[in-house]
Amino acid sequence: MKIKSNFPINEEAFSDLQKLSEEYEIINSIEIQENDSNNKKVLKGSKEKECRFCKKHFPEVNFRNVSHTIPEFLGNKSLTSNFECDNCNKYFSAFENELANFLLPLNTLSSTKNKKNKTPKFKNKLEIHQDDKNVFHIKNFPDDLVSSNNEIDFTVETASYIPEYVYRSLIKIGLSVISEEGIKNYNETIEWLMSLEENVIIRPCMAFTIFPFSSSIDKIRCVVFDRKFNVTRQIPKTLLVLSYKNFAIQTFFPVFPFEDCTELSPFPHLIPTALDLNNNLKNEKNYGLIYLDENVRVKGKKIEINIKSAEE
Numbered sequence: 001m002k003i004k005s006n007f008p009i010n011e012e013a014f015s016d017l018q019k020l021s022e023e024y025e026i027i028n029s030i031e032i033q034e035n036d037s038n039n040k041k042v043l044k045g046s047k048e049k050e051c052r053f054c055k056k057h058f059p060e061v062n063f064r065n066v067s068h069t070i071p072e073f074l075g076n077k078s079l080t081s082n083f084e085c086d087n088c089n090k091y092f093s094a095f096e097n098e099l100a101n102f103l104l105p106l107n108t109l110s111s112t113k114n115k116k117n118k119t120p121k122f123k124n125k126l127e128i129h130q131d132d133k134n135v136f137h138i139k140n141f142p143d144d145l146v147s148s149n150n151e152i153d154f155t156v157e158t159a160s161y162i163p164e165y166v167y168r169s170l171i172k173i174g175l176s177v178i179s180e181e182g183i184k185n186y187n188e189t190i191e192w193l194m195s196l197e198e199n200v201i202i203r204p205c206m207a208f209t210i211f212p213f214s215s216s217i218d219k220i221r222c223v224v225f226d227r228k229f230n231v232t233r234q235i236p237k238t239l240l241v242l243s244y245k246n247f248a249i250q251t252f253f254p255v256f257p258f259e260d261c262t263e264l265s266p267f268p269h270l271i272p273t274a275l276d277l278n279n280n281l282k283n284e285k286n287y288g289l290i291y292l293d294e295n296v297r298v299k300g301k302k303i304e305i306n307i308k309s310a311e312e
């Protein structure tokens with residue numbers, strides 16, 4: 001494998017990629033330019049007006065809404081699908097709202113443009129907004145704020161969110177980018193998504209990485225990995241990695257009782273993203289595991305933020 005880059009490669013992350021490829025293969029990978037409303041692309045189902053999720057057809061269900069495969073609040077203004085009916089679109093929006101709540105302070109600080117093509121405002125004790133000249137205004141600075149010449153550290157508390165819904169919205173993104181051919185292998189995952197009652201045996205969780213805000217990239221990427229046939233180790237069948245701006249989220253598709261995987265390690269590989277491969281950022285990331293199994297609203301999660309000026 002050869003990689004062309006304009007930064008020194010992090011060899012460790014590169015070797016992680018090789019290890020990953022021994023047990024998993026990419027089944028779908030998409031990369032879109034953020035805020036690119038001029039190059040619209042529609043992922044199409046094999047049959048016109050049939051919903052991938054509830055399996056219903058027009059005219060029993062309608063397809064009037066524009067269904068974004070990756071939520072608009074992550075900067076996706078171009079990639080939509082034609083296989084999500086209006087009922088399912090509405091059902092999924094409840095999950096997406098919780099992902100948006102969780103990510104809100106981060107999306108504000110990284111200037112990720114929302115549905116209205118604006119940087120969202122954040123207000124939860126601390127108030128952050130960006131004005132028309134891209135200048136940030138922060139009110140009610142937290143007590144724990146530490147600042148030096150070109151760097152500030154502080155903690156933000158996310159808005160309250162429902163962890164299980166955050167997980168569901170991530171899996172829904174994964175199911176939306178899988179090809180029409182590949183989706184046939186995901187009936188159980190779709191049934192789980194469409195019902196709030198189905199059991200999973202491994203506690204849902206995501207690995208969340210924050211790279212420096214100054215190293216933000218303008219591509220949104222989502223990759224779905226499938227376990228290779230010959231693998232005997234107890235590892236999830238499907239892994240998902242989603243990256244945008246200076247963030248990377250990794251999770252695994254739900255593991256069901258029939259899979260008989262009680263000893264399963266949910267994160268057999270930490271999947272390197274483009275920013276992981278940059279050796280200059282090797283010691284510059286913040287990483288944490290966030291459990292997503294509770295189905296009641298939890299109070300804000302504390303996230304440590306470090307903002308450095310881009311100039312050296």
Ligand SMILES: [Zn+2]
Pocket residue numbers: 051052053054055056061084085086087088089
């Ligand atoms: Zn539907």
